Amino acid sequence: RSFSSEVMHMDLSLPNPSWSEDMRLLFDQFMKKSEDGSWKHLPSYKSKFTQETEDIKIYFPDEKLMKEKLSQAQLFPRSLEEGLGFEYAMFHNCVEDRTVCIFQGGPYLQGVPGFLHGGAIATMIDATLGTCAVVAIGVAMTASLNISFKRPIPLGSVVVINSQVDKVEGRKLFLSCNIRSVDEKTVYSEATSLFVKLDPKTRLT
Amino acid sequence: MIRRGFQAVIRLGHHRVLPGAPHVLPRLNRTSAFGSSTDSLVSRFCLEKTDLKDYALPNASWCPDMLNLYQEFLEKTKTDGWIKLPSFKSNRDHIQGLKLPFGLAATSDKSDWRIFTRCLQVEGQGYEYVIFFHPSKKKSICLFQPGPYLEGAPGFAHGGSLAAMMDETFSKTAYLAGEGLFTLSLNIRFKNLIPVGSLAVLNVDVEKIEDQKLYMSCIAQSRDQQRVYAKSSGVFLQLQLEEELSQ
Numbered sequence: 001r002s003f004s005s006e007v008m009h010m011d012l013s014l015p016n017p018s019w020s021e022d023m024r025l026l027f028d029q030f031m032k033k034s035e036d037g038s039w040k041h042l043p044s045y046k047s048k049f050t051q052e053t054e055d056i057k058i059y060f061p062d063e064k065l066m067k068e069k070l071s072q073a074q075l076f077p078r079s080l081e082e083g084l085g086f087e088y089a090m091f092h093n094c095v096e097d098r099t100v101c102i103f104q105g106g107p108y109l110q111g112v113p114g115f116l117h118g119g120a121i122a123t124m125i126d127a128t129l130g131t132c133a134v135v136a137i138g139v140a141m142t143a144s145l146n147i148s149f150k151r152p153i154p155l156g157s158v159v160v161i162n163s164q165v166d167k168v169e170g171r172k173l174f175l176s177c178n179i180r181s182v183d184e185k186t187v188y189s190e191a192t193s194l195f196v197k198l199d200p201k202t203r204l205t
Numbered sequence: 206m207i208r209r210g211f212q213a214v215i216r217l218g219h220h221r222v223l224p225g226a227p228h229v230l231p232r233l234n235r236t237s238a239f240g241s242s243t244d245s246l247v248s249r250f251c252l253e254k255t256d257l258k259d260y261a262l263p264n265a266s267w268c269p270d271m272l273n274l275y276q277e278f279l280e281k282t283k284t285d286g287w288i289k290l291p292s293f294k295s296n297r298d299h300i301q302g303l304k305l306p307f308g309l310a311a312t313s314d315k316s317d318w319r320i321f322t323r324c325l326q327v328e329g330q331g332y333e334y335v336i337f338f339h340p341s342k343k344k345s346i347c348l349f350q351p352g353p354y355l356e357g358a359p360g361f362a363h364g365g366s367l368a369a370m371m372d373e374t375f376s377k378t379a380y381l382a383g384e385g386l387f388t389l390s391l392n393i394r395f396k397n398l399i400p401v402g403s404l405a406v407l408n409v410d411v412e413k414i415e416d417q418k419l420y421m422s423c424i425a426q427s428r429d430q431q432r433v434y435a436k437s438s439g440v441f442l443q444l445q446l447e448e449e450l451s452q
Contacts, residue, residue: 079325079330079331079354080324080325084324085324107317107318107319108318108319108321108324109321109324110295110296110318110319110320110321111296111320111321111376111388112296112305112386112387113295113296113297113300113305113318114305114309116321117320117321117322117369117372117373118369118372118376118387118388118391119321119322119365119368119369119370119371119372119373120321120369122365122368122369122372122391123363123365123366123368123369124365125365126363126364126365126368127365130364141358141364141395142364142395143394143395144392144393144394144395145364145368145391145392145393145395146390146391146392146393147390147391147392148389148390149211149387149388149389149390149391150210150211150212151210151211152309152387155318
C-alpha cells in the first residue's frame with residue numbers, strides 16, 4: 001500500500017472523530033495555552049519526510065537503500081488507522097522546557113483484557129521522552145528506559161504524559177516523566193530515562 | 206483496585222483475604238507456591254483444539270534466520286521439553302472461562318479488541334514473533350522480526366517496539382511460570398539497533414518469585430550472539446484469575 005504525499009504530510013496530532021470528549025477538551029485547553037506562545041503544539045506525520053529526516057540522514061551513509069525503505073516505513077505510533085491504536089498530541093512548553101503528551105489508547109493496544117498493554121505504554125513513554133530530548137538537543141537515541149507501573153490504564157481512557165529534562169551532561173540527557181489521569185489525581189506510571197545525542201562522527205551501522 | 210494501586214494489592218495478597226472478595230479457590234497441587242501448577246496453566250492457555258487463528262506460525266515474510274531457528278526449536282518441542290506458545294488475536298482468547306479478580310473485568314468486552322503485538326495484521330508489517338516456553342526451566346525464547354511499520358531510526362526498529370516485545374515475552378513467561386498478570390516495572394538498557402526485517406532472539410529467564418512478584422531478565426541479541434541489542438529486567442505482579450461462574 002502506498003500513500004499519496006498528501007496523506008503522508010497530514011498532521012495527525014489534530015482531533016478526529018475517534019477522539020473522546022475528554023481528549024478534545026484537553027486538546028482545546030492546550031491550544032488555548034499556546035495562544036500566548038508559551039506552549040507550542042508539535043505536529044506529527046505518518047511518514048518521516050520532514051526536517052528531522054534530513055538531519056538524521058548524515059548518520060546513514062547508504063542513501064539509496066534508505067529511500068527504498070522509507071517508502072514502506074511509517075512512523076511507528078502512527079501506523080494504525082484512526083481510533084484503533086495511538087491517538088495523541090504533543091505540546092512543548094518553551095518557558096519551562098517540558099513536553100506534555102495527551103494520549104488515548106485504542107482497542108488494538110490491549111494487554112490484560114480491558115487494559116493497555118505495558119508495551120504500548122512503554123512505546124508512548126519512549127516517544128514522549130524522545131520528543132522532549134530532540135527538542136532540547138537535536139537528534140538523540142534512547143540509551144535506557146526505566147518504567148514503574150503503578151496502576152493499569154483502562155483501554156480507551158485519556159491520560160496525560162508529563163515529561164521534562166532533568167539533567168544534561170555533555171551528550172547525555174537525563175529525562176523523566178509521569179503518566180496521570182486528566183484530573184491529575186491518579187498516577188498510572190513513572191519513568192526515568194537516558195538519551196544520548198548522536199555524534200556526527202560516528203556511524204550507527 | 207485502580208484507586209488503591211498495585212502496592213495495595215501486594216499488601217492484601219500476603220494475607221490472602223480480601224474484603225468483599227469471593228472465597229479463594231483451593232490449590233490444585235503444590236507445584237507452584239501460588240495456585241495453579243505450570244502444567245495446568247499451559248494446557249489451559251494453549252487450547253490445542255481450537256478454530257482460533259494462531260499468528261505464531263511461519264509466513265512468507267519470515268527471513269531465513271527466523272525460519273531456521275524456528276525449525277530448530279520445533280524439534281526441541283519433541284525432545285527437550287520446550288513448548289511452542291500459540292498467539293491468538295486477543296489475550297481473552299488465551300484465558301477462556303477465566304476472568305480478572307477484584308471486579309477488574311470489563312463489563313463489556315468488544316470482540317474487535319486486539320493484543321498490541323498483533324495490531325498490524327498484514328504479514329511482515331509489524332511484529333512477527335513466536336515464543337517457545339520451557340515449563341521446568343522457567344525460560345522463554347522469543348524469535349522477533351520487526352517489520353517496516355515498527356521503524357524508528359531509518360532502517361532500524363523503534364526502541365519502543367523492542368520494549369513492547371520484551372514486555373510481551375515477560376508477560377507470557379510470568380503468566381505460565383507463576384500467574385504473573387500485570388507489569389510492575391521494566392528496566393531496559395539499549396545497546397545496538399535492530400535492522401528492520403532481521404531476526405532478534407530474546408532470551409528470558411525467571412530469576413526469582415517472591416512476595417507475590419515474579420522477577421525476570423532478558424537479553425535480546427542476534428542469532429549468532431555476536432551483537433547484543435538490549436538487556437532488560439521485568440517485575441510482574443502475581444494475581445490469580447477467577448473462574449467465570451455464569452456462562
